[in-house]
Amino acid sequence: NPINGIDVLSSSIGSVRTWHKLGVPYVIRSGQVTVSNPGSLTIEAGNVIKAFGDVGGANGLLRADRPLTVAGTSTAPVIFTSLRDDTVGGDTNNDGSATTPDRGDWQGVIMNAGGSLAQTILRYGGMANNQGTPRAALYVQSNPVAMSDVEATSSAVMGLYTNGGGALSNGKFYDNGTQGLYIEGGGISTMTGVEFSRNGSEGLYVGNAQAYVNGATFASNGSYGANAAGTTGTLWITTATFAGNGSGAIRM
Numbered sequence: 001n002p003i004n005g006i007d008v009l010s011s012s013i014g015s016v017r018t019w020h021k022l023g024v025p026y027v028i029r030s031g032q033v034t035v036s037n038p039g040s041l042t043i044e045a046g047n048v049i050k051a052f053g054d055v056g057g058a059n060g061l062l063r064a065d066r067p068l069t070v071a072g073t074s075t076a077p078v079i080f081t082s083l084r085d086d087t088v089g090g091d092t093n094n095d096g097s098a099t100t101p102d103r104g105d106w107q108g109v110i111m112n113a114g115g116s117l118a119q120t121i122l123r124y125g126g127m128a129n130n131q132g133t134p135r136a137a138l139y140v141q142s143n144p145v146a147m148s149d150v151e152a153t154s155s156a157v158m159g160l161y162t163n164g165g166g167a168l169s170n171g172k173f174y175d176n177g178t179q180g181l182y183i184e185g186g187g188i189s190t191m192t193g194v195e196f197s198r199n200g201s202e203g204l205y206v207g208n209a210q211a212y213v214n215g216a217t218f219a220s221n222g223s224y225g226a227n228a229a230g231t232t233g234t235l236w237i238t239t240a241t242f243a244g245n246g247s248g249a250i251r252m
Contacts, residue, residue: 001093001094002094003027003029003083003092003093003094004024004025004090004091004092004093004094005024005025005026005027005050005089005092006022006024006025006026006027007027007029007030008026008027008028008030008033009030009031010030010031010032010033011031011033011034012033012034012035012036012039013033013034013035013036013039013041014036014037014038014039015038015039016039016040017035017039017040017041017042018041018042018043018044019041019042019043019044019047019049020044021044021045021046021047021076024089024092025047025048025049025050025088025089025090025092026047026048026049026050027049027050027051027052027083027092028049028050028051028052028060028061028062028106029051029052029053029060029083031061032060032061032062032063032107033061033062033063034063034064034065035062035063035064035065035066035067035068035113036065036066037065037066038066039066040066040067040068040069041064041066041067041068041069042068042069042070042071043068043069043070043071043078044071044078045071045072045073045076045077045078045119046072046073046076046077046078047078047079048078048079048081048088048089049062049078049079049080049081050080050081050082050083050085050089050092051080051081051082051083051105051106051107051125052082052083052084052093052105052106053105053106053107053127060083060105060106060107060127061106061107061108061109061110061129062080062108062109062110063109063110063112064109064110064111064112064113064115065112065113066113067113067114067115068109068111068113068115069115069116070115070116070117070118070120071116071118072117072118072119072120072121072149073118073119074119074149076119077119077120077121077149078119078120078121079120079121079122079123080108080109080120080121080122080123080125080137081101081121081122081123081124082101082102082105082106082123082124083105083106084099084100084101084102084105084124085101085123085124101123101124101154102124103124103126103154103155103156103177104124104125104126104127104128104155104156104157104177105124105125105127106124106125106127107125107126107127107128107129107135108122108125108126108127108135108136108137108138108139108155109122109125109137109138109139110135110139110141111138111139111140111141111143111145111164112141112142112143113142113143114143114144114145114164115145115146116145116146116147117138117145117146117147117148117150118147118148118149119148119149120147120149120150120151121150121151121152121153122137122138122150122151122152122153122155122159123137123153123154124137124154124155125137125138125152125155125156126155126156126157126158126176126177127156135157135161136152136155136157136158136159136160136161136182137152137155137158137159137160137176138150138152138159138160138161139160139161139162140160140161140162140163140164140166141162141163141164142163142164142186143164144164144165144166144167144186145162145164145166146166146167147166147167147168147169147171148168148169148170149169149170149171150168150170150171150172151171151172151173152171152172152173152176152180152181153172153173153174153175153176154175154176155176155177156177157176157177157178157179158176158177158178158179158180158181158182159173159174159176159179159180159181159199160173160180160181160182161181161182161184162181162182162183162184162186162189163183163184163185163186163209164186165186165188165189165209166189166190167189167190167191168189168190168191168192168194169191169192169193170192170193170194171191171193171194171195172194172195173194173195173196173197173199173203174195174196174197174198174199175197175198175199176199176200177199177200178199178200178201179199179201179202179203179204179205180196180197180199180202180203180204180221181194181196181203181204181205182205182207183204183205183206183207183209183211183233184207184208184209184230185207185208185209186209188209188210188211188212189209189210189211189212190211190212190214191211191212191213191214191216192213192214192215193215193216194213194215194216194217195216195217195219196216196217196218196219196221196225196226197217197218197219197220197221198219198220198221199221199222200221200222201221201222201223202221202222202223202224202225202226202227203218203219203221203224203225203226203245204216204218204225204226204227204235205226205227205229206226206227206228206229206230206233206234206235207229207230207233208230208231208232208233209230209233209234210233210234210235211228211233211234211235211236212236213226213235213236213237213238213240214237214238214239215238215239215240216237216239216240216241217240217241218240218241218242218243218245218249219241219242219243219244219245220243220244220245221245221246222246222247223245223246223247224245224246224247224248224249224250224251225242225245225248225249225250226249226250226251227250227251228250228251228252229251235252237250
């Protein structure tokens with residue numbers, strides 16, 4: 001079907017590339033887009049990237065096997081969302097009000113080679129991959145990523161999964177199907193000014209990793225506000241508030 005946007009076909013980006021702000025959304029609906037060696041991808045401020053996938057398929061996925069830089073600003077964030085989301089970028093799928101966005105409409109963003117995210121919002125991700133494994137809306141693996149003002153909401157599963165470590169300031173994780181943020185292995189993760197609310201399971205889950213949290217809110221999560229459940233993991237929390245979490249404030 002015709003779309004009101006830039007149709008980004010399934011491809012491999014093997015050179016230095018920038019997605020400039022062109023006034024219409026970029027749309028990933030025909031497979032996955034992979035950033036491969038020796039390439040890199042920068043996404044300029046103010047861009048909207050919409051995606052949609054088939055259940056059990058590989059559609060609706062941005063996979064960065066080389067550095068990814070998402071350069072949003074406070075007045076022009078970068079938004080990743082469902083093709084069915086008309087609240088940003090307009091009616092991109094040209095169907096009026098016939099469809100509405102939902103959790104798991106697309107897979108997400110996978111970062112395997114580091115990079116940075118600033119003023120970035122991810123909505124309605126979390127679709128299972130073609131092996132049937134649910135993916136977080138943002139999946140950080142192996143290499144640390146610097147994140148500031150990152151918001152992950154309405155994922156079918158986790159908002160953010162990481163085993164690569166890194167630093168996060170001013171993050172918001174809410175209304176996700178399972179954990180807001182799941183840290184498993186990798187280097188030390190440091191967080192300041194983070195909010196976890198109304199997630200289906202824990203707000204923050206720490207497995208076999210080290211996590212430092214300074215300044216956080218844990219509210220109305222389905223299970224614990226924070227859960228350090230790994231056999232070798234460590235969780236430090238300072239200056240935090242807890243309210244209305246289903247199983248309690250913290251499980252250690």
